[in-house]
Amino acid sequence: MYSNSERFLSAFNRIEKVLKSLLIKKEMGFSRAVRVLRDENAVIKRYTDDLLEYAELRNAIVHNKIDVAFAIAEPHDSVVEQVERIERELTQPREVDPLFMKEVVVFQQDEPLANMLEVVNQKGITKFPIYKGDEFLGLITHKGITKWLAKGLRNSSEPVLDARLTDILQCETGDNYKFIKSGTSVYEAIEIFKEQIGKGIRIEALLITRKGTKSEKLLGIVTNWDIMEV
Known part of the structure; x- marks a missing residue:
């Protein structure tokens, strides 16, 4: 049965090995490596503060050992579980495939709003990719629908439910979506949302x-x- 200090050090050493594999300068210290790599790796960025704290804890355990078999301090269970979790995320990162792979409800630009509202009512979905044949045109959301309704009710005598989706798409911003590859990690996806918010853009x-x-x-x-659920 391994002690908490042994589990902690084993996981920490494996994390350190991963960091070194990502560096050009292999001799760089752990804390410095974390700071250098955090802008390149979404998992490291997410856990930067934890990793820096664990570096201090590692030093305390290793440098203050009474002997090879006895550590002066044993990390709490939650600390050991967290450092092992970080190790798993670094070595086996969760990807959007298969977590978010599913059949997506899409519409053609010339379909009526009634078709989309029926899906909203039946499935509770509020974000729909719009196509012209096989050509992607944009993303309609509940915000775009609401904006169009407010605008359309004032300026149009056409029955609301007969409106074409191409018209509603004009009420959406063109930067409310991004395409990502299936090998994207979950943390990379999270960072995309956060980075866009930082730029004043809501994805x-x-x-x-x-x-x-x-x-x-x-x-x-x-x-x-x-992403909020993750």
Whole structure:
């Protein structure tokens, strides 16, 4: 039965090995490596504070050992579980495939709003990719629908439910989505949402294709609500 200090040090050493594999300068210290790599690796960025604290804990355990078999301090269970979790995320990162791979409900630009509202009512979905044949045109969300309704009710005598989706798409911003490849890690996806918010842009969904291009078949979707659940 391994002690908490042994489990902690084993996981920490494996994390250190991963960091070194990502560095050009292999002799760089652990804490410095974390700071250098955090802008390149979403998992490291997510756990930067934890990793820096664990570096101090590692030093305390290793440098203050009474002998080889006895550590002066034993990490709490929650600390050991967290460092092992970080190790798993670094060595076996969760990817959007298969977590968010699913059949996506899409519409053609010339379909009526009634068709979309029926799906909203039946399935509770509120984000829909819009196509012209096989060409991706944009993403309609509940916000765009609401904006169009407010505008359309004032300026149009056409029955609301007969409106074409191409018209409603004009009420959406063109930057409310991004395409990502199926091999994208969950933490990379999270960072995309966060980075866009930092730029004052609200991403409503990440659209998944094999290589991350809009000309490919749509394989899945990650919404901001999905990310909140993760």
